[in-house]
Amino acid sequence: MENQFEYFDLSVPTPAASTPASAAQAANVSQEVAQHNRLKYLIDNTPAIIYSSVPTGDFKMTYVSSNAQRILGYDSAMMVSDPNFWFDHIHPDDVPQIFSSLAMLFSEGERTYEYRFKNSSGHYIWMHDMLRLIRDEAGNPIEVVGSLTDISERKAMEESLQKKGEEQKQLIHKLQEAQDQLMQSEKMASVGQLAAGIAHEINNPIGFVNSNMGSLQGYVEKLFEVLAQYEQLILQPQAAQSAVARVNAIKKEADLEFLQEDVEDLVRESMDGLKRVRDIVQSLKDFSHVGETDWQEADIHHGIDSTLNIVINEIKYKATVIKEYGTLPNVRCIISQINQVVMNLLVNASHAIKDKGTITINTGCKDDWIWIRISDTGSGIPPEIMTRIFEPFFTTKPVGSGTGLGLSLSYGIIKKHNGRIEVKSEMGVGTSFTIHLPLRPDKVDAG
Incomplete structure (x- = not known):
């Protein structure tokens, strides 16, 4: 569809000579003058500078509305008289992107640009330029009309918002670093609290391995002594019967x-003890990885068992651990962080049991989610504090017995995995925490 453009002659109509013209003709002239004045008033007071230019070469301006004086500080007649006025006043950095696409005006019929334009005071202000190509009835380009609008205020707001956005990104990054440091500090604090128990747990197998090695050393010395006596008998030319009798005596002795x-038995028991030490040390090493942020396909059951090796001394004197594992696929997660959550819940469960009780670990999978439930037969959580248990630094433990960050960080870790934690508790009966984790956190809407 061809563009239609109606030309307005902005010159004031010349009144007819003093002739016997009809009253109707005089009225028409008066009406045209009124329309002309009205049109000129509207153009001069519009927020945008209205202009036209030739559709070829340097796009020399042929008309500029007089409000250019108010917006840019230039006289419109001066802008029209200078054939290079438009391009000479565009910021040099913005010229290439205009030149490179201006030819598309002839195929698309319209183009819109945003660029910096130098005003009469020598400052660059942002302008929004909307151009439209006008064609004649034969389709030949005859003129370009456009409007220039000052958008400096909008650009300043955008720049301010962008700056604030960058500042917020930096703040978020710093908060993330602080959270990671806090998480690592809590992890190390947890390891510190368990260190005595872990040392005791390691000392047990080391103690009997050391004892076994002492006994084994004595046995080996005696075996070498027997072998030496056998060798002496073989070298002596006595009768065979006397040698056999002497060998039997040595064996009996x-x-x-x-x-x-x-x-x-000593070797088997020692090997088992060394394996226990190795497993505890490896579990501690796995748990205390510093700065581990790699997402991986992980075996949740292996992670739970590894964590149990660390906290077992904290638990075994107060509770019997029952494992009721379902069939779980590997889960995409940061396994060291999931292990930290499990450790926090296991330690809390043991603290909730005053004398002797049971901690049950259940796991299962449904649809694209897995769940881990840790239940205890402890004292339960009072209803009045149930809504506060995930608050940072909130704790019911005595001063020096906990940081109050365990559940808060656990909540943050599971939230980071696009999962959720549910808690049910009954006073005097026990508490149950259930962790729900998606198999693919990246496929779950975080909202």
Whole structure:
């Protein structure tokens, strides 16, 4: 569809000579003058500068509305008289993007630009320029009309918002770093609280391994002594019967049958003790990874078992741990953080049990979610504080017994995984925390 454009002659109509003209003709002239004045008034007072230019070459301006004086400080006649006025006043950095796409005006018929334009005081202000190509009935370009609007205030607001956005990004980054440091501090605090128990747990197998090694050293010395006596008998040219009798006497004296049986038990028990130490140390190493932020497909059950190795000394004197594991696929998560959540819940469960009780760990999978439930037969959570248990630094423990960050950080970790934590508690019966985790956190709407 061809653009239609009605031309307005802004020159004041010349009144007819003093002739016997009809009253109707005089009225028409008066009406035209009124319309002309009205049109000129509207154009001069519009917020945008209205202009026209030739559609070729340097796009020399052929008309500029007089409100250019108010907006830019230039006389419109001066702008029209200078063929290079428009391009000479555009900021040099903005010229290339205009030149590179101006030819598209002839194919699209319209173009819109935002660029900086130098006003009469020498300052660059932001302008919104909307151009439209006018064609004649044959489709030939005859003129370009446009409007220039000062958008400096809008640009200043956008720049301010962008600056604030960058500041907020930096603040979020700093908060994230602070949270990571806080999380690591809480993790190390938890390890510190468990250190005595872990040391005790390691000392047990080390103690009996050390004892076994002492016994084994004595056995080996005795075995070498027996072998030496055997060698002496072999080298002596006595009768065979006397040698056999002497060998049997040596075996009986050294109790070789007992030594053989006990050595096997000592070695087996020692190997088991060393494995326990290795597992505890490896679990502690896995748990205390510093700055681990890698998302990976992880075995949740392995993570729970690893965490249990660390906290078992905190738990075993107060509760029996029952594991009721379902079948779980690997879950995409930061496994060290999930382990920290499990550890917090296990330690809290043991603290809730005053004498002797039970901690049950259930797991399961439904649809694209897995769940971990840690239940205790402890004293329960009073209803009046149930809504506060995830608040930072809120704790019911005595001063020096806890940071009050365990559940708060646990909530943040699960939220980061696009999961959720549910809690149910009954006074005198026990408490149950259930962690729900999506198999693919990136596929879940965080809202």
